[in-house]
Amino acid sequence: MLDEIYLKRNWGSEYENVSILIAIAVNEDGYREVIGAREGMKEDKSSWTEFFKWLKGRGLDGVKLIVGDKCLGMLESVAEVFPEAEYQRCTVHFYRNIFSVVPRSKMELVAKMLKAIHAQESKTAAREKAKSVVEDLKAMKLKEAAKYIFWA
Incomplete structure (x- = not known):
């Protein structure tokens, strides 16, 4: 580290x-x-x-x-x-970067979405889940948070 x-x-x-x-x-x-x-x-x-x-x-x-x-x-x-x-x-830095652009009211939901990416059993599944999360974040008007996922 x-x-x-x-x-x-x-x-x-x-x-x-x-x-x-x-x-x-x-x-x-x-x-x-x-x-x-x-x-x-x-x-x-x-x-x-x-x-x-x-x-x-x-x-x-x-x-x-x-x-x-x-x-x-x-x-x-x-x-x-x-x-x-x-x-x-680093997962901690990844989460901090995303949470820095997420309103407090949506942090719990976004945290669950991010954990779902990391819970996948393969790299391919994680990437597919990440694409889905990016689309969900965009729909929630959290485009900056979505950019961090692509940047990771």
């Missing part, structure tokens, strides 16, 4: 926001561990590439799956530094 977080840092009497790229892996026993964090980077291609190369330099290898939000810099870097790895969109 890859992400960028922002923390406030106190230098004397001054506060500043600090960007940190973080990588969390699942170990052989199925537990999550932080495998790296770097301060002062951005979510652009050069920062992600530098971060990934730094992780590889520390011994990271055998990466099969990378999960993260869908920032373009990360996607480009994954393909370049870990060409053998598959990329998967």
Whole structure:
């Protein structure tokens, strides 16, 4: 799992926001561990590439799956530094993006629709369900939410 977080840092009497790229892996026993964090980077291609190369330099290898939000810099870097790895969109980020454009009154219904996509037993079935959900969202006048599903 890859992400960028922002923390406030106190230098004397001054506060500043600090960007940190973080990588969390699942170990052989199925537990999550932080495998790296770097301060002062951005979510652009050069920062992600530098971060990934730094992780590889520390011994990271055998990466099969990378999960993260869908920032373009990360996607480009994954393909370049870990060409053998598959990329998967983080479900939490996916839901947050959609809910950011859905009125509160419709969130429960939209959540059920999204869960129905993820409950499908095959990729083909999930894609068909997603197409159906997109049409339903458009009918509900939630075109922005429908765009996020296509973008995923």
